[in-house]
Amino acid sequence: MVTLRGFPEENVIAVFDEPNNSGSIEDFDAARNDPIKNPSQNISRVFFHTDFFQYELAMPIQSVNVNHAALAGRTSFWGPANQYWINATSFASAIPYAVPGQNASNSTLLVTHNLGYVPLALVAWNGRMLMPGVAVQVESEGKTRFVSAYATTTAIYIREIYSSTDSALSSTNQSYQVLIFKASEENEDLPLMGIDVSTNEFILGRGKINTINNYLRRTGSGDTPFSIDFGPTIDINSGRTRIVSGGVTTTESGYGGSFSGPSFTSVGI
Amino acid sequence: MPIYKDLDTGHILVEDYNENLIWSSDRPPVNLLPESSWITTQQAISFPDFSKFVNYAYQRVSPSSGNPPPWALSGSGDACQTITMIDPLQEWNGPEITLGTVPANANYIDVRVNLNQTKASNSFLDQAVQPLIAPSQWVHLPGGSGLIEATNVWRRLFTVALNGTSVVLRRKQTTAAIPANAVARYGGIYENSAANGDAFLVSDRAGWGWMNSGGGGWVGNYRAGHPAALIQVGQFGQNPGASVPTSGAKHPTRERRCSTNAGVHDFSSTYTGTIVIRPGYIKT
Numbered sequence: 001m002v003t004l005r006g007f008p009e010e011n012v013i014a015v016f017d018e019p020n021n022s023g024s025i026e027d028f029d030a031a032r033n034d035p036i037k038n039p040s041q042n043i044s045r046v047f048f049h050t051d052f053f054q055y056e057l058a059m060p061i062q063s064v065n066v067n068h069a070a071l072a073g074r075t076s077f078w079g080p081a082n083q084y085w086i087n088a089t090s091f092a093s094a095i096p097y098a099v100p101g102q103n104a105s106n107s108t109l110l111v112t113h114n115l116g117y118v119p120l121a122l123v124a125w126n127g128r129m130l131m132p133g134v135a136v137q138v139e140s141e142g143k144t145r146f147v148s149a150y151a152t153t154t155a156i157y158i159r160e161i162y163s164s165t166d167s168a169l170s171s172t173n174q175s176y177q178v179l180i181f182k183a184s185e186e187n188e189d190l191p192l193m194g195i196d197v198s199t200n201e202f203i204l205g206r207g208k209i210n211t212i213n214n215y216l217r218r219t220g221s222g223d224t225p226f227s228i229d230f231g232p233t234i235d236i237n238s239g240r241t242r243i244v245s246g247g248v249t250t251t252e253s254g255y256g257g258s259f260s261g262p263s264f265t266s267v268g269i
Numbered sequence: 270m271p272i273y274k275d276l277d278t279g280h281i282l283v284e285d286y287n288e289n290l291i292w293s294s295d296r297p298p299v300n301l302l303p304e305s306s307w308i309t310t311q312q313a314i315s316f317p318d319f320s321k322f323v324n325y326a327y328q329r330v331s332p333s334s335g336n337p338p339p340w341a342l343s344g345s346g347d348a349c350q351t352i353t354m355i356d357p358l359q360e361w362n363g364p365e366i367t368l369g370t371v372p373a374n375a376n377y378i379d380v381r382v383n384l385n386q387t388k389a390s391n392s393f394l395d396q397a398v399q400p401l402i403a404p405s406q407w408v409h410l411p412g413g414s415g416l417i418e419a420t421n422v423w424r425r426l427f428t429v430a431l432n433g434t435s436v437v438l439r440r441k442q443t444t445a446a447i448p449a450n451a452v453a454r455y456g457g458i459y460e461n462s463a464a465n466g467d468a469f470l471v472s473d474r475a476g477w478g479w480m481n482s483g484g485g486g487w488v489g490n491y492r493a494g495h496p497a498a499l500i501q502v503g504q505f506g507q508n509p510g511a512s513v514p515t516s517g518a519k520h521p522t523r524e525r526r527c528s529t530n531a532g533v534h535d536f537s538s539t540y541t542g543t544i545v546i547r548p549g550y551i552k553t
Contacts, residue, residue, distance in 0.1 A: 002294045040302050043550040044374040047294045053301040078499045103396045118407045132402045133416025142421045159403040187490035202271030211285040217292040218297045233412030236424040239445025265553050
């Protein structure tokens with residue numbers, strides 16, 4: 001049975017599924033209260049526990065457009081210097097080798113948070129989680145723009161590695177969604193469950209849950225959904241990549257494996 | 270009522286004062302276990318060098334070949350070039366490394382890494398191989414996967430994954446097939462030399478052969494692979510008639526041959542830093 005139970009002396013409160021009816025509900029050591037006493041050993045029975053971390057949004061979901069720069073094409077040559085007749089155009093030398101392309105990297109600010117610590121953050125692109133290896137742009141002959149996100153104590157950024165061949169990689173505009181989460185801490189001046197008189201909001205766990213905030217949770221109707229994968233999302237084979245995230249498969253031409261991807265669930269706000 | 274039990278469903282709901290759902294026992298929050306259950310580990314993530322060989326180009330030119338300038342009254346010139354090649358279609362799976370354990374029934378891990386490139390690959394086609402993740406920054410790995418290098422030729426991947434109650438690190442690297450248009454696209458490299466055999470034994474010819482790294486002689490015609498880095502270019506002196514080497518001086522069997530040591534190019538790489546794994550549980 002799902003129950004809400006708190007123990008002020010132990011400074012814990014939880015919503016959990018009782019494993020049995022053994023013992024008094026007021027006895028912290030009773031078998032029926034084991035999920036609140038030992039939540040990590042009963043994780044599948046615990047819906048909320050003050051010892052756990054919940055993904056509390058630090059700010060509303062941010063949607064950011066980024067203009068990614070073009071990268072010029074480039075060709076250089078390996079081979080004898082173009083002097084005398086050994087590499088003259090009048091002689092069809094077989095030695096010079098045309099080296100195609102160039103690479104570049106860049107970092108772009110997405111969102112400033114100024115939390116003072118490195119927060120947990122999720123960045124989504126095109127409806128799916130952005131992970132190292134996602135190419136937001138692919139053009140002919142392998143011209144690619146890879147993008148991944150990173151967090152600092154002040155902001156969330158994306159880093160891009162992009163490449164041209166003997167022809168240019170064009171510029172592109174992409175949109176990213178950013179979810180930044182706070183590390184909520186208990187406030188000993190607040191009750192284990194009740195009203196925060198300063199905000200008149202309902203709280204649980206001395207402020208760890210506050211109904212003024214939003215928390216990443218199992219999705220339902222009306223939510224903004226994001227997919228969370230339960231296992232590895234990338235495979236490589238034959239020099240190429242397959243990414244399966246949120247049930248959506250993206251495969252580079254030439255990939256030779258059979259990766260089917262992990263199970264996933266939708267979470268939302 | 271901010272928190273209540275729905276007697277029809279048996280679920281507990283938390284709402285704000287406008288009756289907007291915050292979470293409930295049937296739409297529970299994503300829970301991560303407390304810090305005592307995290308795994309924080311220092312780790313080196315290494316990828317080995319690729320299988321390589323050498324393609325050797327030799328070109329012999331005399332006044333009777335091509336269209337030399339009028340001051341080239343006599344003599345002949347030689348040039349050579351050697352290129353480190355990466356073999357196509359290599360697949361490498363590194364041995365699994367156990368990073369720690371998590372409580373039973375944890376079905377989700379939040380993985381963050383902070384890695385620095387402590388051993389860089391040799392440049393590929395004269396371009397630095399840059400990691401796809403920001404060096405020395407905190408990067409989230411959704412699903413635990415991180416593609417860390419991607420060139421036109423190879424991919425390198427590491428994965429932090431749940432295996433029962435163990436958390437393991439896996440590494441893979443792979444090289445691509447030869448593009449169908451590689452010769453035409455890159456030009457200047459003939460799959461079959463003009464000499465229809467060992468081009469190096471024929472005067473007034475230009476051609477490519479391949480050799481094992483470190484020498485050992487000509488093995489065959491140009492061998493298909495991925496040109497990766499230039500080993501050496503050798504050519505006759507800049508004052509024809511005065512410093513033109515003797516005939517065949519750049520032939521791979523001669524003293525003044527180009528180096529065939531592909532070992533000067535090491536494409537292995539290592540990333541070192543911190544991995545933080547926060548186990549959790551998501552109701553499905």
